[in-house]
Amino acid sequence: MNKLSSFDRPELIEQLRNNHYDLLIIGGGVTGAGIALDAASRGLKVALVEKNDFASGTSSRSTKLIHGGLRYLKQFEIALVREVGRERATVHRLAPHLVRSEKMLLPIITGGTYGKLLTSLGLMVYDVLAGVEKADQRKMLAKDETLEVEPLLPESRVEGSGLYAEYRTDDARLTIEIIKTAAAYGADSINYFEALEFLDEGGQVAGIKGIDHITGETSNIKAAYVVSAAGPWVDELREIDKSKQGKRLHLTKGVHIVVSHESLPVRQAVYFDTHDGRMIFAIPRGKITYVGTTDTDYHGDKNHVLTNQDDVDYLLEAVNSMFPKVKLTSEDAISSWAGLRPLIHEDGKSASELSRKDEIFESRSGLISIAGGKLTGYRKMAERIVDLVAKKIKKDDDRHFEKCHTDKIVLAGGEFSNAGEVDEYIRQIHEKIKAYGFDEFEANYLVSNYGVQTDEVLERMSNIQEEDHDIRLAKAELEFTLNNEIVFGPLDFFVRRTGRLYFNINSIDKVKPAVLQRFAEAFNWDKTTAAQHEKWLETAMFEASHFETVKV
Numbered sequence: 001m002n003k004l005s006s007f008d009r010p011e012l013i014e015q016l017r018n019n020h021y022d023l024l025i026i027g028g029g030v031t032g033a034g035i036a037l038d039a040a041s042r043g044l045k046v047a048l049v050e051k052n053d054f055a056s057g058t059s060s061r062s063t064k065l066i067h068g069g070l071r072y073l074k075q076f077e078i079a080l081v082r083e084v085g086r087e088r089a090t091v092h093r094l095a096p097h098l099v100r101s102e103k104m105l106l107p108i109i110t111g112g113t114y115g116k117l118l119t120s121l122g123l124m125v126y127d128v129l130a131g132v133e134k135a136d137q138r139k140m141l142a143k144d145e146t147l148e149v150e151p152l153l154p155e156s157r158v159e160g161s162g163l164y165a166e167y168r169t170d171d172a173r174l175t176i177e178i179i180k181t182a183a184a185y186g187a188d189s190i191n192y193f194e195a196l197e198f199l200d201e202g203g204q205v206a207g208i209k210g211i212d213h214i215t216g217e218t219s220n221i222k223a224a225y226v227v228s229a230a231g232p233w234v235d236e237l238r239e240i241d242k243s244k245q246g247k248r249l250h251l252t253k254g255v256h257i258v259v260s261h262e263s264l265p266v267r268q269a270v271y272f273d274t275h276d277g278r279m280i281f282a283i284p285r286g287k288i289t290y291v292g293t294t295d296t297d298y299h300g301d302k303n304h305v306l307t308n309q310d311d312v313d314y315l316l317e318a319v320n321s322m323f324p325k326v327k328l329t330s331e332d333a334i335s336s337w338a339g340l341r342p343l344i345h346e347d348g349k350s351a352s353e354l355s356r357k358d359e360i361f362e363s364r365s366g367l368i369s370i371a372g373g374k375l376t377g378y379r380k381m382a383e384r385i386v387d388l389v390a391k392k393i394k395k396d397d398d399r400h401f402e403k404c405h406t407d408k409i410v411l412a413g414g415e416f417s418n419a420g421e422v423d424e425y426i427r428q429i430h431e432k433i434k435a436y437g438f439d440e441f442e443a444n445y446l447v448s449n450y451g452v453q454t455d456e457v458l459e460r461m462s463n464i465q466e467e468d469h470d471i472r473l474a475k476a477e478l479e480f481t482l483n484n485e486i487v488f489g490p491l492d493f494f495v496r497r498t499g500r501l502y503f504n505i506n507s508i509d510k511v512k513p514a515v516l517q518r519f520a521e522a523f524n525w526d527k528t529t530a531a532q533h534e535k536w537l538e539t540a541m542f543e544a545s546h547f548e549t550v551k552v
């Protein structure tokens with residue numbers, strides 16, 4: 001059985017029903033995925049359930065940076081900046097194709113939040129805390145140098161800038177590659193399986209009763225320990241466990257909008273001030289530039305978080321003020337995403353002031369929950385949880401597990417020794433796909449998404465009969481994801497496996513019929529089911545690019 005083949009799901013369900021696990025994880029975002037990999041690689045018997053698709057929660061809706069959180073210095077979150085800052089280089093090493101170095105420009109603006117001295121000092125502290133290598137350390141640029149690097153900045157207000165290094169990623173791809181790597185160590189991870197209730201043995205949580213959203217069947221999964229890594233839903237599970245006391249979550253919404261790169265042609269990522277003292281990013285990526293994020297309290301439906309017109313107006317105002325030559329309007333926003341930060345509530349603090357630290361809650365029933373944190377820190381969060389669980393198992397039945405060694409486990413697709421090898425591989429892939437009429441954009445896209453697995457995608461492509469090369473490539477990617485990345489519908493494919501909804505929305509219409517047809521064939525969909533999936537895709541495309549006005 002290939003645990004992550006969409007076709008082997010019935011066997012996987014059978015296995016989940018029959019096994020008794022050391023650890024069951026609820027939530028297939030980056031936190032749950034990281035815990036699964038850490039635990040399985042130390043020798044624990046692990047299962048993970050995700051109620052929707054992997055990474056469909058916050059872990060596909062972030063700013064997609066592996067970063068140390070420069071702005072947290074302002075809040076004196078020194079330990080957080082040190083930990084995530086140092087993690088950047090590790091995560092880059094584990095998946096150099098997916099976690100790519102990205103220069104970040106921090107303009108110093110007349111009347112802005114930081115002057116030259118503070119910016120320079122802040123970036124220096126950041127370099128030290130994050131252990132940044134010499135070549136990547138901050139550079140302070142004078143006004144004319146800054147305008148040369150980024151001519152879109154307002155000449156009359158720019159005083160200079162700081163140039164420093166971060167990493168860019170695709171959060172959903174990072175999550176799925178961690179899940180795949182965990183599967184290689186024996187973890188049984190399943191999507192579209194929701195934990196409904198906890199199984200109880202003598203007052204202690206002993207597994208879950210869950211529902212399979214593909215078949216509608218319910219099953220029990222038994223485990224010695226259950227960890228909830230349910231992100232924004234952590235408190236819901238604590239309520240089911242009747243343990244929601246003391247600290248609670250505080251959800252804030254963060255929105256990003258996508259415009260074509262032509263309409264906001266920044267040359268590198270820019271991290272800049274907004275009128276209300278916050279800071280946002282403009283990040284170029286292939287054919288598009290994305291801008292974000294907002295940070296507002298959220299009390300709506302956690303399963304359906306939408307970008308509204310106020311979010312878009314706020315981001316456009318910030319962009320148009322920092323890049324006065326561009327004059328963007330709502331019509332320029334071709335796509336968007338909105339996500340929820342599962343932060344820990346602190347009385348009297350506003351959304352932006354809340355700490356981004358992670359916290360672990362242990363209930364009397366034995367349920368362990370983890371919330372907060374950053375994508376960047378997923379490995380360290382996982383280490384803390386697995387240390388805790390391993391200690392408990394050792395006490396229960398004197399079994400010993402290895403220490404955390406995920407800093408040495410290369411993620412699926414990431415078998416490169418350095419970033420230079422990734423560039424060379426992109427060049428080779430470009431040579432191979434030229435014959436199909438593809439250029440560097442596709443080579444970059446394929447390698448960033450799949451790493452060395454691009455060879456398998458191209459192998460599949462060579463076996464597909466299809467005149468149109470765009471459709472042929474999409475079909476090859478779909479075969480790859482059906483066989484290796486447990487997809488069940490076009491949204492899994494277009495949003496979380498290929499990122500097309502965000503980074504290349506205009507490519508979807510052409511390839512959509514072929515993708516829908518293959519899904520229908522693969523899962524024997526009747527007409528009604530096929531039509532339902534098409535409608536879901538169309539709704540997602542519409543909602544990403546049309547924004548509601550909020551009535552107050």
Ligand code: FAD
Binds near residue numbers: 053231
């Ligand atoms: P999630 O990804 O939400 O995963 C939880 C999962 O649990 C969900 O998929 C959900 O479906 C599942 N679940 C819930 N209930 C159940 C149940 N009953 N049964 C089964 N499954 C269930 N961090 C960075 O490092 N860099 C950034 O650039 C960055 N930018 C951000 C920008 C924004 C706007 C936001 C909102 C966050 C950002 N973050 C960033 C933070 C980062 O994205 C989050 O810390 C991280 O993705 C949280 O992952 P998670 O796995 O804890 O939660």
